[in-house]
Amino acid sequence: MSAAGGGSAGSIRIDRLLVYLRFARTRSAALALIDTHALRRNRKHVLRASEQVRIGDVLTIALGSGVRVVELLALPPRRGSPAEAASHYREVDSDGLDRKGQMTIGASSPAPGILSGDPEDFS
Structure with missing residues (x-):
């Protein structure tokens, strides 16, 4: 079992990861x-909250009026400080x-409790 509490070694549920990384x-x-297909x-669109993510995966997240693209470097063991x-x-x-095969993703207004990506959301 991984340190992040996932079922298989080296992976974590994507819903839990978004909370730990403070995107939600x-x-x-x-x-x-x-x-809302914002992830x-x-x-590939994430269809289930139980989908597993691993180190090296690239997440595209539509937050507020922007889109953030992040590469996962490590699995967080818990929700910590913003830093x-x-x-x-x-x-x-x-x-x-890599623009080859990239499809555009439209940003929509976030649901309540979802961070907009603004610095004041992280304090």
């Missing part, structure tokens, strides 16, 4: 992201994206 305040808010893992959460992923800039 609760697992219900993470589920809202999934239900992709490795270019601790940010140490588990790296932002992928638009210059570093």
